[in-house]
Amino acid sequence: MSNSELSPEEIPGDYGFPFFGAIRDRLDYFYFQGKDEFFRSRMRKYQSTVFKANMPPGPFISSNPNVVILLDAISFPVLFDMSKVEKRNMLDGTYMPSTAFTGGHRACAFLDPSEPNHTILKHWFLSLLAAKRDMFIPTLRSCLTDLFVGLEDELSSKGKAHFNSLSDKLSFDFVFRLLCDHRPSSTILGAKGAKMFDLWIFLQLAPLLSLGFKNKVLNFLEDVILRTFPLPPLLIKSSYKKLYDAFSEHATSILDEAERLGINRDEACHNLVFLAGFNAYGGMKATLPILIKWVGSGGEDLHRQLAREIRSAVRSEGGVTLAALDKMSLTKSVVYEALRIDPPVQFQYGKAKRDMVVRSHDAAFEIKKGEILFGYQPFATKDPKVFDDPEDFVGHRFVAEGEKLLKYVYWSNGREIDDPTVANKQCAGKDLVLLTCRVMLVELFLRYDAFDVECGTLPVGSSVTFKSLTKASGC
Numbered sequence: 001m002s003n004s005e006l007s008p009e010e011i012p013g014d015y016g017f018p019f020f021g022a023i024r025d026r027l028d029y030f031y032f033q034g035k036d037e038f039f040r041s042r043m044r045k046y047q048s049t050v051f052k053a054n055m056p057p058g059p060f061i062s063s064n065p066n067v068v069i070l071l072d073a074i075s076f077p078v079l080f081d082m083s084k085v086e087k088r089n090m091l092d093g094t095y096m097p098s099t100a101f102t103g104g105h106r107a108c109a110f111l112d113p114s115e116p117n118h119t120i121l122k123h124w125f126l127s128l129l130a131a132k133r134d135m136f137i138p139t140l141r142s143c144l145t146d147l148f149v150g151l152e153d154e155l156s157s158k159g160k161a162h163f164n165s166l167s168d169k170l171s172f173d174f175v176f177r178l179l180c181d182h183r184p185s186s187t188i189l190g191a192k193g194a195k196m197f198d199l200w201i202f203l204q205l206a207p208l209l210s211l212g213f214k215n216k217v218l219n220f221l222e223d224v225i226l227r228t229f230p231l232p233p234l235l236i237k238s239s240y241k242k243l244y245d246a247f248s249e250h251a252t253s254i255l256d257e258a259e260r261l262g263i264n265r266d267e268a269c270h271n272l273v274f275l276a277g278f279n280a281y282g283g284m285k286a287t288l289p290i291l292i293k294w295v296g297s298g299g300e301d302l303h304r305q306l307a308r309e310i311r312s313a314v315r316s317e318g319g320v321t322l323a324a325l326d327k328m329s330l331t332k333s334v335v336y337e338a339l340r341i342d343p344p345v346q347f348q349y350g351k352a353k354r355d356m357v358v359r360s361h362d363a364a365f366e367i368k369k370g371e372i373l374f375g376y377q378p379f380a381t382k383d384p385k386v387f388d389d390p391e392d393f394v395g396h397r398f399v400a401e402g403e404k405l406l407k408y409v410y411w412s413n414g415r416e417i418d419d420p421t422v423a424n425k426q427c428a429g430k431d432l433v434l435l436t437c438r439v440m441l442v443e444l445f446l447r448y449d450a451f452d453v454e455c456g457t458l459p460v461g462s463s464v465t466f467k468s469l470t471k472a473s474g475c
Contacts, residue, residue: 006364008357013042013052015066022058022065026227029056030210031219039071039376049360050075055094055374057207057227062094067349067374068358068367073383073408075360076348076375080414080424085350085373087425088112093349094372097204100233103244103270109279113423121271124261125428126420128254132178136435137320143174144443151466163453163464164289168194171284174436175276180250187246196239197277198285203231204278208347209459240273247272280429284436286344286461291437293462294338294393296453302395305330307445307472314446325438333398335437339411340381341393344461348375348413361385377410448472 015021029038042051049072054065070076078084089096091109099106108125111118147170154161172194176184184193202209206226213219233240248255248269258268295302309330317324325331352371357364367373382390386408387397398406409416412433414426427433444451450470456463 006359006362008364008366011050011052011068011365011367012046012048013069015052015054019059022054022062025054025065026056026058027223030223031216036378039069039379042069043071043379048363049379050358050363050365057095060228061207061230064372065094067094067372068365070358070360070373070375071379072360073380073386075358076377076380076410077415078356078358079348079350079373079375080410080418080426082113082424084353084356086112086114086353087350088115090349090351090372092205092208093347093374095207095230098230098233101200101204101236101240102274103266105267105270107271107274107278109274113425119422120261120263122420122422122428124258124263124268125275126422128179128257129429129432135178136432137322137439139177140174140436140439141320141443143170143177144440146170146173148443148447151469155466155469161466163292163466164285164458167288167292167464168198168285171281171288172197175280175284176246176250179254179272179276180247182250184246187250188242189246192239193243193246194281196236196243197281200236200240200243201278201282203233203236205460206231211459212457243273243277244269247276275428279427280432283344283427283429283433287339287433287437288440289462289464290342290344291335291338291440292453292464293455294342295334295395295441296451296455296464297393298334298395300450302334303445303450305395306334306441307449310442310445314442320439320442320446325435325442328438328442329399330396331438331441332434333402334395334441335434336398336406336409336416337393337395338437340387340397340409341378341391342462343377343381343411345411345413346377348377348410349373381408381410383408446472 016024029035033041042053043049049070051069053067053069055067056065058065070078089106089110096110108118108121111121113119147166150166151161151163173184176182176193185191189196207230209226211222213222251272254272255265255268259265295306309328313324313327314320317327350373352367352369352373354369356367358367384390387405396402406416412427412430414420414424418426420426420428420430448469449472451466452468454465454467
């Protein structure tokens with residue numbers, strides 16, 4: 001039957017007994033089953049990609065952990081439809097960190113597009129990114145030069161090089177230089193800015209994380225410490241003030257523009273810190289290791305193809321330019337594929353604005369006003385009814401006719417074929433993320449013919465260690 005002929009069904013699943021059902025699901029999610037098996041086992045049990053369950057953190061941090069889970073490529077996009085779902089205070093799902101982390105202000109990421117402040121703040125974000133566009137490539141290339149020097153030095157001295165620490169430094173330096181026109185090392189932050197942001201982000205997301213202990217006693221202690229009460233903002237107060245002061249002092253032109261638009265300067269600066277730290281730095285911290293991990297898994301054959309395409313385009317355009325980047329169809333596809341198979345932001349939430357029907361591939365479900373919808377993105381973007389070999393990294397997946405599948409790539413809190421606007425919650429820096437990933441690959445394969453890495457998992461994202469780098473002949 002076509003979707004229009006499907007009769008709405010009751011959503012399968014249940015929430016269990018109050019309090020205890022949420023605790024049971026939380027323990028399954030973190031410790032007894034693990035994240036993916038938590039969703040997969042329930043999908044098998046209910047024979048459905050849409051079902052009810054509880055999502056962490058649950059008691060006592062979250063007052064209502066009950067959600068409707070969406071795990072396929074057809075139902076997932078309802079989370080982007082601002083006519084159907086509300087995003088007010090839904091960034092982290094069923095709880096919201098204290099606004100003390102952001103100077104007492106609700107950052108733009110926690111605002112729904114229906115709120116007037118969202119429109120003016122996101123317009124400011126989009127405007128400042130547009131104003132900085134000519135700085136993107138030269139600033140990033142300068143930072144990447146430092147990263148590759150560090151990689152080579154560490155490989156030479158230790159026989160291997162931990163990519164994440166070098167990538168974090170690159171990410172913070174790039175974001176700060178882009179927004180503030182200064183190297184962070186020349187400010188009160190020195191070399192500590194990235195670590196300050198790491199702790200600030202961790203304290204906010206701690207109820208959603210597991211540190212990966214293999215010991216049951218440590219797991220119990222972790223669950224009690226991270227998910228009984230929120231970790232206090234006081235732990236990061238002095239470091240956050242340094243971050244705020246650094247942006248306040250060095251991003252004056254950006255903050256002047258915010259005031260011109262009618263935004264209170266203090267609120268603007270806290271939002272700028274959130275944009276720089278949570279969105280930009282935090283996004284790059286997760287995304288760049290993911291990119292290197294999957295390109296590394298492609299092996300020497302993929303590396304040869306990328307090197308050939310990149311060097312040819314750069315040579316024909318006379319440098320690393322937007323025109324050269326636009327010619328690199330395989331490079332673009334590889335970036336999309338990394339974001340599809342391993343999206344840096346895995347969760348999306350929204351609260352139903354009204355009674356409605358949500359459809360999956362083969363069923364329709366009634367959603368009641370006020371119900372919380374949750375989408376687990378790695379399952380939606382590896383939907384076997386949309387993608388062939390969905391669990392495999394296929395570098396050329398989005399080349400030529402494959403571009404038609406981009407509407408099912410959702411990493412940016414929206415479809416890849418859509419653009420961020422003040423009326424939606426799609427990442428304001430979507431195009432900058434794509435550009436950053438492409439330039440990373442360009443600089444890598446201009447310098448090297450191939451590389452070998454070993455990978456592991458972190459509470460957020462992947463760990464990547466370089467084992468070898470084969471320099472390009474003549475480099």
